[in-house]
Amino acid sequence: MSRVSSPTFRDSLSVSFTVGAYGVAFGAAAVANGFSVLQSCLLSLLTFSGASQFAVIGVIGAGGSAISAIATASLLGIRNGLYGVLMTPILRVRGIKRLIAAHVTIDESTGVSLSQESRGVEAMRQGFWLTGFGVFIFWNLFTLAGALGAKAMGDPSAWGLDAAVPAAFLGLLWPRLKSSTDKLLAIIAAIFAVATTPFLPAGLPIIGTAVIAIIAGLRNVK
């Protein structure tokens, strides 16, 4: 790897630290939802994809089955596969490097990499690796801090941790609401999920909204 240009380094580091700091919210929420500190840390180390991680702890924490938790988390993880498609021709790596690249292919590494386009392909590669590793390090350290902190605090409600989880989901959802279709879909999904909660096993009201999303996608074909 050639010398890292400072704007690329700065972009990568600031994104890594800011995003990594959200790991506190995840670690705390995981423990508040009944996960052990070890399980919370393993999710950050091995799943390493924020929305999917929050989905697992949210669904299982609400009493849902492991299957519906895994299904919800996996549907949220599909986008990482699409990022891989974008990154492959830029990274051009094989063997062990490709296996590692796959693990750090997330919103932030892809986003920073693509934003470096005007600085050339080498800057795009550096942006990807620096941000991927940077977020990985900070996200995991902060997850541990959050999990240990929540364990020390006791009653999650007294510290507002039970409200932190839906707020985190809302924070992830908000920037995605661009068109009126997006907003309508979000409202319908929320109503469906709450209205079916008394009748369906926990987890199904959430995963069921994926079907609504697919129908919305098929209907929008122009």
Add this chain to the structure above:
Amino acid sequence: MDAFWIGVIGTSVIAYALKFSGHSVPEKFLSHPLIKRINLLIPIALLSALVAVQSVTTKNSIVTDHRLVGLGAAIVALLLKASFPVVVLSAALTSALFYNFF
């Protein structure tokens, strides 16, 4: 093995498989316009459902409590264009205040 461990391991295995698939499958499959569009819509539906279920349900019943007050604070923070940590913190603080004092 309980639901917690199955959830941790199952999610991690599939999450990695999905990431790796992107680095391996032919581009034309995953970049099909319909797949792309649905892939943008699915997170919106799931995240919105998660917000709703986590704010106003407990087990199998609809419950309105301190969490909804916290969510209200999060919405205000987002409307004021606050950053993610501020959004989460304001929800937690407001909810905790309401829980402890009302």
